[in-house]
Amino acid sequence: MIRAALANLAAAALPFVLALAIGAIVLAVTGHDPLSVYALMASEAFGGTRRIAATLTATTPLLLTGLATAIAFRAGVFNVGVEGCFYLGGLAAATLGFWLVGWPAIAIIPVALLAGALIGGAWMVAPATLKVRLGVDEVVTTLMLNFIAVNLTSWLVNGPLLARGSANSATPAIEKTAELPRLLPPSTLHLGFIISLALVILYGFWDRFTVTGFRSRLVGLNARFCRAVGIDVPSLLFRMMILSGLIGGLAGAIHALGLVHRFVAGFSPGYGFTGIAVALLGRNSALGMILAALVFGALASSGATIQLFSDVPIEIVEVLQGTVMIFAVAKLGLLLRDRRGLA
Amino acid sequence: MIDPLIHAALLMTTPILLAAIGGLVNRVGGIVNIGLESMMLTGALVAVIVSADTGSVVLALLAALVAGGIVGLLMSLVVTRLAANEIIVGLGFSVAVAGLVRFLLKSVYGVSGTFNPPGVVMLPRIDIPVIADVPILGAILSGQDPLTWFAWAMVPVTAFVLARTRLGLRLRAAGSAEMTARALGLDPLASRDASTVFAGAMSGLAGAHLSIGVVGLFNEGITGGRGFIALAAFYFGRNRPWRTALGALLFGFFEALQIRLQGRGVPAELVQMLPYLIVILVLTGLGLANRRRSGSSS
Numbered sequence: 001m002i003r004a005a006l007a008n009l010a011a012a013a014l015p016f017v018l019a020l021a022i023g024a025i026v027l028a029v030t031g032h033d034p035l036s037v038y039a040l041m042a043s044e045a046f047g048g049t050r051r052i053a054a055t056l057t058a059t060t061p062l063l064l065t066g067l068a069t070a071i072a073f074r075a076g077v078f079n080v081g082v083e084g085c086f087y088l089g090g091l092a093a094a095t096l097g098f099w100l101v102g103w104p105a106i107a108i109i110p111v112a113l114l115a116g117a118l119i120g121g122a123w124m125v126a127p128a129t130l131k132v133r134l135g136v137d138e139v140v141t142t143l144m145l146n147f148i149a150v151n152l153t154s155w156l157v158n159g160p161l162l163a164r165g166s167a168n169s170a171t172p173a174i175e176k177t178a179e180l181p182r183l184l185p186p187s188t189l190h191l192g193f194i195i196s197l198a199l200v201i202l203y204g205f206w207d208r209f210t211v212t213g214f215r216s217r218l219v220g221l222n223a224r225f226c227r228a229v230g231i232d233v234p235s236l237l238f239r240m241m242i243l244s245g246l247i248g249g250l251a252g253a254i255h256a257l258g259l260v261h262r263f264v265a266g267f268s269p270g271y272g273f274t275g276i277a278v279a280l281l282g283r284n285s286a287l288g289m290i291l292a293a294l295v296f297g298a299l300a301s302s303g304a305t306i307q308l309f310s311d312v313p314i315e316i317v318e319v320l321q322g323t324v325m326i327f328a329v330a331k332l333g334l335l336l337r338d339r340r341g342l343a
Numbered sequence: 344m345i346d347p348l349i350h351a352a353l354l355m356t357t358p359i360l361l362a363a364i365g366g367l368v369n370r371v372g373g374i375v376n377i378g379l380e381s382m383m384l385t386g387a388l389v390a391v392i393v394s395a396d397t398g399s400v401v402l403a404l405l406a407a408l409v410a411g412g413i414v415g416l417l418m419s420l421v422v423t424r425l426a427a428n429e430i431i432v433g434l435g436f437s438v439a440v441a442g443l444v445r446f447l448l449k450s451v452y453g454v455s456g457t458f459n460p461p462g463v464v465m466l467p468r469i470d471i472p473v474i475a476d477v478p479i480l481g482a483i484l485s486g487q488d489p490l491t492w493f494a495w496a497m498v499p500v501t502a503f504v505l506a507r508t509r510l511g512l513r514l515r516a517a518g519s520a521e522m523t524a525r526a527l528g529l530d531p532l533a534s535r536d537a538s539t540v541f542a543g544a545m546s547g548l549a550g551a552h553l554s555i556g557v558v559g560l561f562n563e564g565i566t567g568g569r570g571f572i573a574l575a576a577f578y579f580g581r582n583r584p585w586r587t588a589l590g591a592l593l594f595g596f597f598e599a600l601q602i603r604l605q606g607r608g609v610p611a612e613l614v615q616m617l618p619y620l621i622v623i624l625v626l627t628g629l630g631l632a633n634r635r636r637s638g639s640s641s
Contacts, residue, residue: 030446030450130627140626141626155613158610318438321438324435326432
C-alpha cells in the first residue's frame with residue numbers, strides 16, 4: 001500500500017524532475033550554476049514566514065484554475081478556456097467592487113465573487129452548447145474564446161471602464177470594504193487562499209463520495225458505457241463545463257478582490273494555462289492538485305525575487321512551467337519500453 | 344487610398360498564410376498543432392540573429408526554417424513517440440519557448456523585450472516595372488517580398504501534393520486511417536513527424552517574415568498570437584489549401600484595416616477579436632450543416 005503510494009508519487013513527480021533537468025541545462029549553458037540557482041529559489045519560496053506567505057499567495061489562483069480545469073478534464077471535456085473565464089470573472093468582480101459604493105463588506109464581497117463566478121459560467125454556455133448539441137470541438141472554441149475574452153476586457157478597461165485620469169489600462173481601485181481580508185499582514189496572503197483551498201478539499205470529497213462526482217468521472221473514462229447504463233451524458237458534460245467556467249470566473253474574482261484590488265489589462269500571466277499543468281500534474285486529485293499548485297506557486301514567487309538577488313532572468317520559471325506541462329502528458333514509460341523492444 | 348490598404352493586407356497575410364499551410368498539412372497528417380506560435384517565435388529570433396551576423400537574407404531564412412523545423416520535430420516526437428496529448432504539448436511549447444526566448448535575450452544578449460542588433464539585412468522587395476503603375480494590380484503584384492510569393496505559391500503546391508501525389512495520400516492515410524496505413528506497411532508516425540517538421544519550418548519562415556520582412560528587429564511580442572490566428576485560418580479553411588488561404592487573407596485584411604482605423608474611434612481590441620469570433624461562427628455553421636445532413640439521412 002505504502003509502496004504503491006510512493007510509486008505513484010514518484011511517477012507524478014517525474015515530469016517535474018525532468019523539467020528541472022532541462023532547466024538546469026538551460027542555466028548551465030548560459031553560464032549559471034543550476035544547483036545554486038535552484039537552492040536560492042527554494043529558499044526564496046520557503047525560507048521564512050514571509051516567503052511562505054508569498055508562495056501561498058501565488059498558489060491561490062492556481063488552486064482554482066487547476067480545479068476548474070480538472071472538473072472538465074475528468075469528465076472528458078478538454079476545456080482550455082479557463083483563462084478567459086478568469087479574465088471576465090476578475091473584471092466583473094472589480095467593476096462591482098468600485099461601483100457598489102458604501103456597501104458593507106459582508107454584502108459587497110459575496111455579490112462581487114458571485115458575479116465573477118456567474119460570468120465565468122455564462123462564458124462557457126456557448127462552447128458547452130456547441131459541444132453537446134452540434135459536436136463542435138471544445139478545444140478550438142474555448143481556445144478562441146480566451147483571445148476574445150482578453151481583447152474584450154482590454155477594450156473595456158481602455159474605454160468604458162477606464163479609471164478617470166489613468167493613463168494605463170485599469171479600472172479604478174475597488175472599495176476598501178470589497179477587499180478580501182489579509183491573513184498575515186504585512187504579507188499579501190488573503191482570505192482567497194482559504195476559500196480556494198476549501199473548495200479544492202470539497203472537490204476531493206465530491207470526487208470520492210458523491211454520485212455526481214462518480215458519474216462525471218465515469219463519463220470521462222468511458223462515455224459509451226455511461227450511455228448504455230442510462231446516464232444522460234450530454235447533460236452531464238454540459239453541467240461540468242459550466243461548473244468549470246463558474247470556478248474559473250470565481251478564481252478571477254478572488255484574484256481581483258484579494259490581490260490586485262482592481263482590473264488591469266494583462267490581468268492574468270497565464271493562470272488559466274498553468275491551471276492546466278496543475279490539473280495534469282495533480283492527476284485531477286485534490287491532494288495532487290494542492291501539491292502541484294504549491295509547486296507552481298513556489299516557482300512564481302521565487303522567480304519574482306531571484307531576479308533581484310542574482311542575474312538569473314525570471315523567465316526560467318516559464319521554461320520550467322512549459323516543460324512540466326509537456327512532460328506531464330508524455331507517457332514516459334514508453335521510453336523504457338522502446339529501448340527494451342530494440343534490445 | 345485603396346492601394347496601400349491592399350498592399351498592407353497582403354503583407355499581413357504572409358506570416359499567417361505560411362504558418363496556416365504548415366498547420367494544415369500537420370492536421371491532415373493527424374496532429375492539431377497548437378504550438379505554431381512557438382515555432383514562429385523561434386524563427387523570428389533566429390532570422391534576426393543570423394541576418395545581423397552574416398548579412399545574408401538567404402542564410403537567415405534557411406536558419407529560421409531549420410530552427411522552426413527542429414522545434415516542430417521535438418514537439419512531434421513527444422506527441423507521436425510518448426503518446427502525449429497534442430493540445431497540452433502545444434500549449435506547453437508555447438509557454439516554454441516564449442520563456443526560453445526571453446530568458447536567452449536577457450541572459451545572452453543582455454536586452455529585455457526588444458533585440459535590435461546592428462546590421463540586420465531585410466528581405467528585398469520585388470518591384471515589377473510597368474505593372475507597378477497599374478492601380479490595384481500594382482499593389483497586389485509589385486513590391487512584395489520573396490516570402491509572400493513563396494507563401495502563395497505553396498497554396499496550389501500543397502493542394503496538388505495532398506490531393507494528387509503518393510506523398511499526399513500517405514499523409515492523409517497517416518492522419519485519418521492510422522491502422523490501415525500501418526497494415527499496408529507504411530509508417531504513419533514517421534509521416535506525422537514529417538508533417539510537424541514541415542509545419543515548424545513554415546512557421547519558422549513566418550516568424551522570419553515578421554522580423555526581417557516587416558520590422559527589421561526582434562520583439563518578444565512580435566508574433567502577437569499569429570500562430571493561433573493561423574490555427575483559426577486552417578480551421579476556417581477546413582483543411583482545404585485555397586479556403587485556408589482565403590481565411591488567412593481575410594485575417595490579414597482585418598489586421599491591416601485595424602492599423603488604418605487606429606485613432607478613428609474604432610477600438611483595435613474589437614477588430615482583433617474578429618478572427619477568433621469568425622472561427623467559432625464557422626464551426627457552428629459546420630456543426631449545423633452536419634446535423635442537418637445526418638438528420639435527413641436517418
